[in-house]
Amino acid sequence: MKIITAVIKPFKLDDVKTALKAIGVAGITVSEVRGFGRQGGHTETYRGAEYQIDFVPKVEVQIVADDASTDQIVDTIASSAATGKIGDGKIWVADVDRVVRIRTGEEGADAL
Amino acid sequence: MDTGNTAWVLTSAALVLFMTPGLAFFYGGMVRSKHVLGMLMQNIFAMGLVSTLWAVVGFSLVFGDGGNGWIGNFDHLFLWDVTDLDGDIPGMAFVAFQMMFAVITPALITGATADRLKFSSYAILIGLWSILVYVPVAKWVFNGWILDMGALDFAGGTAIHINAGVAALAVVIVVGNRRGHGKEPMPPHNLPQTVLGTGILWFGWIGFNAGSALAANGIAAQAVVNTHLAAATGMLGWLLVEKVKSGHATTLGAASGAVAGLVAITPCAGFVGGASPLIIGTAAGVLCYLALAIKEKMNWDDSLDVIAVHLVGGVVGTLLLGLFADTTVNDAFDGLFYGGGLELLKDQFVAAVVVGAFSFAVTFAIAKSIQTTVGLRIDEDAEYQGLDQSQHAESAYTA
Numbered sequence: 265m266k267i268i269t270a271v272i273k274p275f276k277l278d279d280v281k282t283a284l285k286a287i288g289v290a291g292i293t294v295s296e297v298r299g300f301g302r303q304g305g306h307t308e309t310y311r312g313a314e315y316q317i318d319f320v321p322k323v324e325v326q327i328v329a330d331d332a333s334t335d336q337i338v339d340t341i342a343s344s345a346a347t348g349k350i351g352d353g354k355i356w357v358a359d360v361d362r363v364v365r366i367r368t369g370e371e372g373a374d375a376l
Numbered sequence: 377m378d379t380g381n382t383a384w385v386l387t388s389a390a391l392v393l394f395m396t397p398g399l400a401f402f403y404g405g406m407v408r409s410k411h412v413l414g415m416l417m418q419n420i421f422a423m424g425l426v427s428t429l430w431a432v433v434g435f436s437l438v439f440g441d442g443g444n445g446w447i448g449n450f451d452h453l454f455l456w457d458v459t460d461l462d463g464d465i466p467g468m469a470f471v472a473f474q475m476m477f478a479v480i481t482p483a484l485i486t487g488a489t490a491d492r493l494k495f496s497s498y499a500i501l502i503g504l505w506s507i508l509v510y511v512p513v514a515k516w517v518f519n520g521w522i523l524d525m526g527a528l529d530f531a532g533g534t535a536i537h538i539n540a541g542v543a544a545l546a547v548v549i550v551v552g553n554r555r556g557h558g559k560e561p562m563p564p565h566n567l568p569q570t571v572l573g574t575g576i577l578w579f580g581w582i583g584f585n586a587g588s589a590l591a592a593n594g595i596a597a598q599a600v601v602n603t604h605l606a607a608a609t610g611m612l613g614w615l616l617v618e619k620v621k622s623g624h625a626t627t628l629g630a631a632s633g634a635v636a637g638l639v640a641i642t643p644c645a646g647f648v649g650g651a652s653p654l655i656i657g658t659a660a661g662v663l664c665y666l667a668l669a670i671k672e673k674m675n676w677d678d679s680l681d682v683i684a685v686h687l688v689g690g691v692v693g694t695l696l697l698g699l700f701a702d703t704t705v706n707d708a709f710d711g712l713f714y715g716g717g718l719e720l721l722k723d724q725f726v727a728a729v730v731v732g733a734f735s736f737a738v739t740f741a742i743a744k745s746i747q748t749t750v751g752l753r754i755d756e757d758a759e760y761q762g763l764d765q766s767q768h769a770e771s772a773y774t775a
Contacts, residue, residue, distance in 0.1 A: 308563060309622050311632060311681060312668050315561040 265360040265373070266334045270325045271297065272345040272353040277323050283344035284327070287336060290376065293326045303351030322353060328360055330373050378464050381591040385469040388587025391580045392476035396423055396483055398576025402631070403487045405569030406680050408562060411491040412569075412772045414763025418498055422483040425499060426506050430475045431455050434506060438515045439474070445521030447512060465590060473587055474514075481510050481536045487680035488544035491554050491562075492759055495767040497752045504742045505543065513539050513731055526720065527727035528701060528708055530599070531588035533643025533694040534731040541687025542732045543739040544678065550743035551752050553677030555759050562679075567627050574631035578607050581638045585645035595706050599645040603638065606657030610637015613661025621665075629665075632685060636664035639689030644697045649705040656700065660692050691728055698724040 272280060277294065284292060298319035305318040329337055338355050346352055365375035400419035404412045426434075433453055440448035452458050458467035482502040486493075493501070516522040517535040529535060554562070564570060585603040589596035614633025615625040640660030641653055648656070667684035670676075676683070698721030701711035710716030746752050753759075758766035765771060 309624060309626060310563055310628055311626075312618065312622055312665070313672075314622075315563050317561075 265363060265376070266329055266331060266357050267360045268327045268329060268334060268337055268341070268355065268357050270341045270345065270353060270355040271299065271322050272325060272341070273347065273351060274321055274323045276345045276347070276352075277325070279344045280325060280341055283340050284337065287340055289327060289329070289337060291327075295324045295326075297322050297324045301351070301354075320351065328363055328376060330376060377460070377466070378591070381593075382465045382469055384592035384596065385465050385473050385587055385590055388583035389469070389472040389476055391583025392473065392480065392587065393423070393580075395476070395577055395580035395584060396420065396480045398573045398580055399480060399483055400573065401569045402573030402577055402635070403490065403570075403680055405566040405571075405573065406487075406564040406628075407490050408762070409565040409773060410762025410764055412565060412764065413770055414495070414767055415486060415490060417495070417763075417768060418486040418493070419483045421499065422479050422502060425503055426479045426482060427475055429503060429506050430478045431471075434478055434511055435471055435474065437507070437511045439470075439519055445516065445524055447515055448519075461590070470590070473590075477532060477536065477584075478506060478510060478514070481532075481540050482506055482543075484536070484540035484682060484686055485544045485547060488548050488678045488682040489551055490679040491763060492551060492753050494751060494754050495763075497746050497750055500746055500750070501547070501742060501752070504746075505739060508742060509539065509543060509735055509738050510535075513735065517727065517731070522727050522730065525723055525726065526709065527723040528647055528697055528720065529643045529694070529727065530646040531585045531642045533639075533690045533697070534727050537639050537642060537686045537690030538694065538728055538731050539735045541682055541685075541690055542735040544682040545676065545687065546736050546739035547743045547752075548676050548678050550740060550747055553675070554679060555756060557677045558675075564628065567631075570631050571627060574634055578604075578634060578638065581607070581642075585642060589646050595646045598649055598705055602641055602645050602648060602653040605653040606637040606641030606644075606660065607634040608637070609654045609657030610634050610640065610661040610664075613637070613658040614665045615661075617662050617665045632681070633661040633665070636660040636685050636689045639664075639686055640693035640696070642690070643693045644700065647697060647702065647706045647708060648700045649702055652700040652702070656693060656696050659696065660689050663692050664689050687732075694724050694728045695721065698722070 300318045308315045363375045400416045404415045436452035437448045440451045442449040517529050586596040586599035611633040618629040619625045637657035637660045667688040671678045699711045699713045702714045703710050709720045
């Protein structure tokens with residue numbers, strides 16, 4: 265099993281969700297996050313004083329999936345979250361040791 | 377008894393009262409979210425404490441007839457035996473109206489000292505300040521030797537704005553800068569609150585200035601128009617220079633410019649007419665924006681620009697009145713531009729300097745005394761935690 269984590273532009277979340285549902289993904293977890301990358305931040309001005317805002321708002325999407333569907337999910341996020349402009353975000357995949365469905369106690373692939 | 381005049385003064389008392397929660401939101405939006413309740417609390421607490429002090433002793437010390445131009449007497453402790461004003465409006469209407477002035481004046485200081493005063497010490501500070509600074513200055517300006525000297529202050533350019541602005545500077549110098557000042561960004565957490573507060577202030581200021589006519593008459597009507605136009609042109613002046621200098625016309629700039637215009641027209645409101653409010657408002661918007669640079673240059677953490685807006689705005693209005701006062705509007709004195717020569721301008725200058733010097737000296741002494749006895753400032757952990765949790769055991773925003 266894998267955990268797929270994607271950091272995307274907030275306004276692309278609906279597109280990503282729709283695309284993932286279309287390929288049969290059963291559930292995703294979404295968080296509002298802030299961070300910086302190559303996109304950099306922006307400047308805000310309050311009463312003439314300039315503030316450099318380094319942390320840009322992003323949305324983090326997490327999906328736990330079986331190994332076989334991982335590549336398709338990553339490709340789907342990559343295509344549905346893309347604008348072609350700097351700041352589109354990143355996707356990474358890591359191994360997951362154990363998954364439990366709390367309600368039933370099922371483990372592993374049965375819990376997905 | 378004139379029922380029309382009475383109705384207007386009573387209405388104005390309610391309008392001026394509303395300004396203090398307006399000020400709370402004006403300031404509250406500009407601080408960081410962990411300090412917003414602390415800021416709101418400091419402002420509304422003034423409504424509790426200063427109103428009480430005003431009833432117990434403040435009114436009597438300002439408006440009791442002490443037979444001199446310096447201080448009143450104790451004849452009206454607990455508002456005992458307050459007489460009607462020239463048989464025109466009830467004394468109690470005047471008490472109520474003046475009480476709201478006494479409340480908002482120390483509240484103005486809170487913008488400069490944001491995010492770092494210990495609440496109990498703040499309570500002592502504004503309690504002592506109301507009696508030792510506001511009372512004598514209000515006496516001199518509204519009912520004493522500064523008025524007798526010939527200086528004009530329609531609604532409190534010196535007694536309220538210069539007074540509070542200078543006091544703010546004195547407390548900032550004693551208490552020091554916020555931790556992280558100049559290193560970490562401290563942007564406003566909720567500018568919509570600031571805009572809401574600006575609207576309330578603007579609305580209430582109609583009563584503040586036009587109520588100071590103490591009558592429902594032509595001078596009050598002129599003051600309404602002057603007040604509104606100075607706010608309007610204060611906004612335009614600020615935005616123009618802000619756009620040129622920093623590239624954008626900002627929401628906070630519009631709010632700040634309007635308040636700057638309102639401050640500057642306060643001493644002038646019932647003494648000027650014609651194009652004068654437009655000129656005074658524009659001048660305030662431009663000069664108060666430029667005055668933002670003072671605190672950077674001096675490394676004073678006047679957090680929400682009480683010096684630039686209230687002190688500088690108050691000085692601009694007080695001095696410009698020496699140029700624009702017009703006896704066809706109000707039979708007092710003509711300013712320089714209306715054939716009155718330099719006499720009024722000189723008196724305005726003396727009033728501004730005396731009020732500023734007195735306020736600075738006494739406020740500095742009060743703040744220093746509190747600092748060396750019970751402490752004035754919260755400790756480092758409390759400051760990082762925020763006023764809301766450290767001083768009041770509350771949070772403004774819960775998920």
